Amino acid sequence: MDEFAFGVLTNIALFSFLALSAYLLLIAGEMSFGQQAFFGVGAYAAGIGTAMWGWPLPLAAAFAMALGAGAAWLVGLPTIRLRGLYFAMATLAAAEMFRILFELLHYRREIDGDLVGPDGTQGFRGIRWVLERGFEPHEFLALVTAILALVLAGFALVARSRLGARIRMVGEDPELAAVFGVDVARLKLGVVAAAGALAALGGALYAHHNTYIEPRNFDIMLGVHSLAYGLIGGLGTAAGPLLGVLIDIGLLESLRVFQGWRMVVFGGLVAVLLIVRPRGLLDEAVVNRVKRAMSTR
Amino acid sequence: MAADFAQNTLDGVMLGSAYALLALGFTLIFGVLRRANLAYGPAIMLGAYAATWVHLSFRPGLFALALVTIAGATLAGAYVERLCFAPHGRRTLSRDAAAIASMVGSFALWMQLEELATLWLPKHLYTFPPLYDGPPLALGPLTVRVEYLAMLACAAAACFGLHWLLSRTRFGLAVRAVVDQPDAARLAGVNVPRVYLAVFALASALGGLAGYLIVAAHEQVTPMLGMWSTLKGMIAMMLGGLGSLPGAVIGGLALGLLEAHSQWLAGPQYRDLVAYLLLFALLACRPAGLWSLLRGREPATA
Numbered sequence: 234m235d236e237f238a239f240g241v242l243t244n245i246a247l248f249s250f251l252a253l254s255a256y257l258l259l260i261a262g263e264m265s266f267g268q269q270a271f272f273g274v275g276a277y278a279a280g281i282g283t284a285m286w287g288w289p290l291p292l293a294a295a296f297a298m299a300l301g302a303g304a305a306w307l308v309g310l311p312t313i314r315l316r317g318l319y320f321a322m323a324t325l326a327a328a329e330m331f332r333i334l335f336e337l338l339h340y341r342r343e344i345d346g347d348l349v350g351p352d353g354t355q356g357f358r359g360i361r362w363v364l365e366r367g368f369e370p371h372e373f374l375a376l377v378t379a380i381l382a383l384v385l386a387g388f389a390l391v392a393r394s395r396l397g398a399r400i401r402m403v404g405e406d407p408e409l410a411a412v413f414g415v416d417v418a419r420l421k422l423g424v425v426a427a428a429g430a431l432a433a434l435g436g437a438l439y440a441h442h443n444t445y446i447e448p449r450n451f452d453i454m455l456g457v458h459s460l461a462y463g464l465i466g467g468l469g470t471a472a473g474p475l476l477g478v479l480i481d482i483g484l485l486e487s488l489r490v491f492q493g494w495r496m497v498v499f500g501g502l503v504a505v506l507l508i509v510r511p512r513g514l515l516d517e518a519v520v521n522r523v524k525r526a527m528s529t530r
Numbered sequence: 531m532a533a534d535f536a537q538n539t540l541d542g543v544m545l546g547s548a549y550a551l552l553a554l555g556f557t558l559i560f561g562v563l564r565r566a567n568l569a570y571g572p573a574i575m576l577g578a579y580a581a582t583w584v585h586l587s588f589r590p591g592l593f594a595l596a597l598v599t600i601a602g603a604t605l606a607g608a609y610v611e612r613l614c615f616a617p618h619g620r621r622t623l624s625r626d627a628a629a630i631a632s633m634v635g636s637f638a639l640w641m642q643l644e645e646l647a648t649l650w651l652p653k654h655l656y657t658f659p660p661l662y663d664g665p666p667l668a669l670g671p672l673t674v675r676v677e678y679l680a681m682l683a684c685a686a687a688a689c690f691g692l693h694w695l696l697s698r699t700r701f702g703l704a705v706r707a708v709v710d711q712p713d714a715a716r717l718a719g720v721n722v723p724r725v726y727l728a729v730f731a732l733a734s735a736l737g738g739l740a741g742y743l744i745v746a747a748h749e750q751v752t753p754m755l756g757m758w759s760t761l762k763g764m765i766a767m768m769l770g771g772l773g774s775l776p777g778a779v780i781g782g783l784a785l786g787l788l789e790a791h792s793q794w795l796a797g798p799q800y801r802d803l804v805a806y807l808l809l810f811a812l813l814a815c816r817p818a819g820l821w822s823l824l825r826g827r828e829p830a831t832a
Contacts (some may be wrong), residue, residue, distance in 0.1 A: 243749045264630065311814035317629065318566050319817050322768050326810040333803045454763070457568075457637050493649060500642025504635045510615040511631035 239370040243442055245482050246377045250435025251455070252462035252474035253384065254428040255438065258462050261424040262404035264317065266456050267308070267324030268432045271301040272391020273451030275433025276440035277351060278417040283362035283441070284349050285342055290362050290441060298430040304331070306422060313421050328456055335448035356447030363441040377438055384431065388471035400424060462519035465503055467515030476514060533671050540669075544678030546786020547685040548747070551740035552763035553770065553778035553808040554688050561707055561773035562729045563733035565629045569610045569636040571760030572643035573734050575753075577602030581742065582623025582656045582751045592661060599745075602739035607734025610639050611727055636798045644756045654752060658734040661746040665685060677747035688736055689779050696775075705729060738761075744793075765809055780821050 254268045275297035282293025312323040336447050341350035344359075350356040363373055391397040401421060402410040407417045462477030485495045510516060552571075559567050580602035581595045614635030618628040661680060666673040696702035706716035708725045716722050741759065745751050762785070770781025788808060793801040816823060 240582065293701055312810075315813060315817060317626070318560075318772070319768075319813055321566075323810055323813040326765075326813070328805040330803060330810065331808045333806070335801055337803075365535070453757075461634050461637055494640040494645070495647035497649070500638040500640070500645070503638035504613045504642075505637045507631045507638075511618060511623055511627060512615065 236370055237448075239374050241482065243370070243374045245478050246374070246381050247435055247439045247442060248459065248462075248482060249381055249475050250384070250438070250471040251290065251432050251476050252305065252478050252521035253388070253457040253460045253471060254432035254467075255456075256468070256474040257424060257431065258402050259460070259468055259485075261421055262316075262401050262407065263313075263421065263425075264321045264460065266321045266323075266453065266460065267326075267328030267331075267430075268428065269451045269453070269456040270324075271305050271326035271337060271429040271432035272282040272415055272436035272455070273331060273446075273448070274304050274429075274440065275301045275436030276446045277338070277357065278433070279437030280357055280360040280440040280446060281340070281350065284357075284360045285340075285344065288436075293362075294434060297433045300361035301433020302426040302430035303434075306426040308429075309422050309425035313418055313425065319506055324457070325453060328382070329453065330453075332448050332451050334450065354448060356445060357440075358445045360440050360444045360446070364444060373442065379528075380438070384434075386473055388460070388522045392471070437478070462512050465506060467510075467513030467519065469512075469515050469517040473513055473515040484522070534794070536569055537672050538794045539787065540672055540674060542787035542790030544674065544682060544786070545790055546766075547682035548667075548680065548744050548782070549762050549766040549785050550685040550779040550782025551681060551688060551743070552737065552759055553689045553766035554775060555592040555683070555735075555737040555740065556691065557770075557773060557775060557778040558692065558733040558736070558761040558766045560728060560767065561775075562705060562755060563632075563726060564625070565614060565615065565632045565772075566764070567607075567610060567615070567636050567730075567733075568633060568760055569614070569643060570734070570737055570763060571758065572606070572640045572647070572756035573606035573610060574603045574737045574759045576643050576647050576755035577604075577738045578658075578741045578745045578751050578755055579651055582658060583745045583747075585659060586656070592659065593801075595659065595743045595746075596739070598734030599742035600735050602828070603738030603741060604731050604735045606643060608727060608731050610734075611730035612642075614639060615726065615730065616723060638758065642759070643686060644753065647756070648744035650752050651751075654750045656811045658749055658751050662744070675747070677743065680741075681743045681747065685779060685782070688739070689775055692736075692775055699738065701728070721737075721807060738777045765805065768809060769812060769820055771821040773817070774821050777819050780824070781819065784820055 251268055255265060258268070275294075277299040279290070281292055282296050286293075288296070291357050298508070308324065308327040312320060312327075314322055322365045335351070336354050338351045339353050341348045341352055343349075346414045347359065349359045368376070391400075399410065399415050402413070403415060403417050407482040411417050427505040439502055458481070462481065463474040464477070465480060466475065466477030468475035479498060485499050506514070512518075545657045550561040552574075556567070556570055559570070559753075560567070581599040584598045585595055613614060613631050618631045623631065660677070663678040664676065666675045667679070671805045696705060703716065704725050707718065707720055708722055713721055713724075737759070740754070743754070744759075766782040767778055768780070768781070769784055770777030786806060788805055789801050792804040794803075812819065
């Protein structure tokens, strides 16, 4: 495999974090247009950690996740009782505020003779921790994939647990869940914070893969895409959003046949797909059928 | 200082009338279908691109350009309705699931329409003929651009026209019946899918009119137009209160006023920050929007 292929695969893995973050909220019954903000918070925080404060990447990534969870919790606190388009618009507004704050953020210091750090709309270059440690492209891909596999294992564990059942219950019928004694607002806030941390982890890795980030990377387009991934791939399982990313980035961006017409093809394809399968490819019905087939064997 | 304030207020009202026009079409769709059409702006953009192409090829009059923009936006809007809204009926899906499927479908077509437009006319900027070449009108120490006066007049006319259409005509009766009780409306002989399509086409035509006036005032067409129209229309709609026509106008004017003043005081980045901050705060405290504050109504559920 060449470097281009590794790049595409790494991008698929990185955007999967964001897609999973949006998916987590979707199964809890909330549609967020704003997960890109926490992806951005993670990217900036981890970049500042390694490039400016000389932290190792694991520490910087943990810091990024804490910051992402905190930011998401703060956004969730006043908006968690909103539903549908109201919540979507509130998260959109919050995410655009974050993007503008990144544009206003100027914090640079001299490191080895170079000015390093976020420079407003000029972006933040020189996030070279991974590059300087001599990671080969396939090694970094392996690292990102391993972390993603851990996250997926976490999703699988939660899906089988009481917590997972509670989250889906709140997503499907919050009033009924409240009757059954679930503290809906608290559970949703927890989900919001976890989704923020997950997006921030993706962002931290994204910043170190690209070595350069700018506020424009974290605009509304990214947010709506990450939401669409779960809805195309299916909401029945955490593999759904991954499938969505795979279809978009893997199939269309890498196959150069569609050069220039990528979005014409992708857009039409998704619209038609949603007519046939409005809950995505791997929806709840498919997942249940697979589970039943596995258990009867 | 007072003159500056008055001028900014005037500019804000003018800018706000463009937002109000965009929000009216958006609100019409949401009010009737209870679903958001994210491809609303890109349909307008396709209309504006069609008009730009016609202008570059044939140099027709202004009226013809306006008609082409409106026709292009209406056709694109009808296409979105057929592909993303009509198939997701209530019979097979819950209301929430249908709304989400329609919205994601309309986002997919947003991408498609935007790319089609830029494949058609690939440059980053095309000049568009202005509605009026003369100097701005002077009102004492203040100035007003004629294009924006036309926009304000159109927004007011559209608001009253829609109100008349919905409250005084047979078509309006059918629309209101479909909003309240789709099943009962069907039993009473209303062709529900046709009402939805008609509402969509009407809203897109209104968007096309807004788009024409906006590109004629800016004298340019760029690929940003689609996203800009969707975002500004949606923000103005949410600020005013979902699904209310006077709310759309009030939301548009409030957004215009806020942007004009904050831009003058602090520059464009803070202008956008303040606009989003207001939207966020309003959604957190008063989701039913500004119009409900004025009328003292309890928030409606979406």
